[in-house]
Amino acid sequence: VWMRALRKVIAEAIKQQVVHFAGTDWSIDPRYKLQKKVGSGAYGFVCSADDVSAKPPKAVAIKKVAKAFEDMVDAKRILREIRLMRQFDHPNVVRLLEVEEPPYIEDFEDLYIVSELISTDLQKILSSKTKLTGEQLQYLLYQLVCAVHYINSCNVLHRDLKPSNLLIDIQTCHLQVCDLGLARGVSH
DSSP, X not given: OHHHHHHHHHHHHTTOEEEEETTEEEEEOTTEEEEEEEEEETTEEEEEEEETTSSSOEEXXXXXXXXXXXXXXXXXXXXXXXXXXXXXXXXXXXXXXXXXXXXXXXXXXXXXXXXXXOSEEHHXXXXXXXXXXXXXXXXXXXXXXXXXXXXXXXTEEOOOOOGGGEEEETTTTEEEEOXXXXXXXXXX
């Protein structure tokens, strides 16, 4: 209990808010208003948020990686993902907006990765009753090929392409590849 109170005091001093959301404490910039949980996995989970500093407010995704440095293998994957997201610049690869600065440097555990918010992923579409048209499938495949070509042209192999790592905006049928934690650089 005293550790939670200490973190709250530190967070306030550096202009962060501590929000209890989805059963856990989040130390984030007050400009982000958490909305709802949108996904989860071994890393932790992702929620949607509004960046109220943008005019008009912009929807973003925030991935909370709890205890990011507890396991060396996971820490390397997280670092690799952040480094690649910072370098990549392609419309079909998810874009990193920022990595939230920790509220305290020593012994910080949680990491917050802010990226674009995309409404769903291909796995959710495939398991729903929604049927994709031939034209939609063709457009999604084209975007996937463009993304893989771009990633490979940067001498990187994704190594974890699967429907849940293909984000799709259901309004525009725009696809973005995500989850670069298992990606590896290759030399020719």
